[in-house]
Amino acid sequence: MYYTYDPKNSIRIPAPFNRAITPIFMGDDDKITDCAFSVHMTEWDPGCTIDVHSHDTQTEAMYCISGTGVAMVDGVEYPFVPDSMIVAPPKVMHQITNTGTENLKVLCIFSSPNTAKGLRDRAMATVEEALKATEK
Numbered sequence: 496m497y498y499t500y501d502p503k504n505s506i507r508i509p510a511p512f513n514r515a516i517t518p519i520f521m522g523d524d525d526k527i528t529d530c531a532f533s534v535h536m537t538e539w540d541p542g543c544t545i546d547v548h549s550h551d552t553q554t555e556a557m558y559c560i561s562g563t564g565v566a567m568v569d570g571v572e573y574p575f576v577p578d579s580m581i582v583a584p585p586k587v588m589h590q591i592t593n594t595g596t597e598n599l600k601v602l603c604i605f606s607s608p609n610t611a612k613g614l615r616d617r618a619m620a621t622v623e624e625a626l627k628a629t630e631k
Contacts, residue, residue: 496526500536506611508618511625513540516618522608533608539564539599544592546621549583554606556582557591562599565592575599 498520505515517536524530539545539562547567557566558580566575567590568583575581575591583589593599 496520498534505538506615506618509622511629512545512618512622513543514538514545516614518611518614521611521614523610523612530608532604532606533610534605535603535609535614536560537601537603539591539593539601541593541596541598543599545590546625547588547590548621549586549588550605552585552607553609554582554584555589556580556604556606557589558602558604560600560602562593562597563595564599565594566590 500517500519502515502517505517508514508516515538517538518533519536520527520530520532520534522530522533559575559577561577564575566573566579566581567588568581569587569589573579573581581589581591591599591601
């Protein structure tokens with residue numbers, strides 16, 4: 496099967512996690528019904544950070560395509576620059592922050608696969624939690 500990155504399919508995540516998530520190949524794809532991974536592109540706005548989080552059953556690999564940032568995996572910080580990659584196995588806390596002046600573009604691969612709806616739901620739930628925390 497052939498797939499392309501199409502920013503028209505982006506899911507825009509509002510503040511405080513200003514970023515766009517673009518599904519490329521997801522677990523709910525109707526062309527391939529038995530696959531052990533999914534792929535999406537994430538683009539962080541300058542200054543954006545995601546919450547420190549982990550995934551219960553999934554391994555996430557994140558490959559930096561462009562931009563500059565800092566990645567934290569299991570409490571250790573690493574420079575996150577083009578051609579670098581971090582991998583977070585299940586239950587390992589991780590976070591990425593865009594420290595540069597341009598978008599930080601990252602290719603993300605999940606094993607087992609995500610769905611586009613699952614990506615959107617998790618991202619929006621995180622935004623809601625962050626907004627509630629700032630109201631307190």
